Amino acid sequence: MQVDSHPFDAAIRLAPQGSNRFRGTTASAYANMVGPFGGITCAVLLQAVLTHEQRQGDPIAITVNFAAPIADGSFDIEAIPARTNRSTQHWVVQLEQQDAIAATATVALAVRRDTWGAPEAVPPSGIPPASTLARVPLSGVPAWVRSYDLRFAEVAVPAAFGGREQPHSRSEMWVRDEPPRPLDFPALAAICDSFFPRIFLRRRAFVPVGTVSLTTFFHADAAMLSRQSDRHVLGVARAMNFRNGFFDQSAEIWSDDGALLASSHQIVYYRE
């Protein structure tokens, strides 16, 4: 499938609306229970920066604050280059609907250089290849889950839900766009939010949740993403703490040859 005709590209397509402004439309392929999947919102906010004529460099960090529900339909994005340095560029971005702010974001771009480097975290070991695992069941899932090929290494979520709490919320999964699409920065930003909320795993039950703030750091350069192409990447997610209506969730995305592509951290509202 050509990149341009992929549903992901349709979902993040933006029409320039003059200086620093873009118009987009929510896509049914990435709908969540209410409004769009958070990952596609991250991707389209990043896309505004990446297609801006003043863009300089590739993504290092993005933070998205989900300020209000996003309604199905059109939205406007304003992307302002706040500061451009020799090797980094900082952006302030917001998404608006009906003249109200629905999401805010900051993006840092940079020109990467050859330097000393070293991995420190190690990828999960003993995870069976994606080809040997079943795709997550699609019965009853929101549309966005069908736009990914998710294969769980440890537990079939949400098949085994029974309301009995388990002592941890860690999970590992293989994930790629469905249909397959070569990995790039917007797709990686979206994949960082493709994990089921950790409270579902911990409590083995569905409760109302909503991400408040999500930060992703991009460890990979464009060449690494290009080498990964459209094969499954390996995702790991866990939480550290659930308290007073908020929990955190940290995720890592690894290439299928064991390199860290992105790490991502979010704080999520929950109700019970």
Next chain:
Amino acid sequence: MQVDSHPFDAAIRLAPQGSNRFRGTTASAYANMVGPFGGITCAVLLQAVLTHEQRQGDPIAITVNFAAPIADGSFDIEAIPARTNRSTQHWVVQLEQQDAIAATATVALAVRRDTWGAPEAVPPSGIPPASTLARVPLSGVPAWVRSYDLRFAEVAVPAAFGGREQPHSRSEMWVRDEPPRPLDFPALAAICDSFFPRIFLRRRAFVPVGTVSLTTFFHADAAMLSRQSDRHVLGVARAMNFRNGFFDQSAEIWSDDGALLASSHQIVYYRE
């Protein structure tokens, strides 16, 4: 010492300048090698929101992007309430000097509620009490290090530096404001950045570094911070990856009775 007369409070003091605007001044007690300690910049950006007349709730998340060096002297902060919901409030904040943006930030506030909750991460074990450890040597350190009482559990940094790389960058330390000061949200935000950059530990050497983007999630409510008061908190920091001039650093701040107060993640530029 009264809170109001503490150097930390002087460093984050802001003078209102009309709608959404505040003026502050860099403080010599929190100076770094060049410009202010990043943690005090986080604290003063947060303080602008917390002292804003439209503030609603307590901090859940803050992200600060360090867009340019901050010069010694006065600076202006603009804090805009982007969206106020029933239980959350989202802010867009920036710090300006000479009419240019030097830092951008987003802040999420929320009203915490009693809910089901559970810890998942566990605090480091076997760390000797702060009272049995020596304070980090202060010879040659930047001023901000003297404004903290840092006590390392594992390695004396930077005393044992010899340029020989070690296989990990993890460290644990006790930390409190010096002189002691009751913990609050701005102080906790600053403490989240009080770890030496992980590349110093990993490489056992100093290299030029600068935080690009820093996100802190506040797991504690005001009552927990109040109970912690002015005693040392326990910090843990580690990195996952060093590549192409950027590394990540994740930190946890634990109360001295083992509750997670904050988790913090930054991506840092390095040169060699």
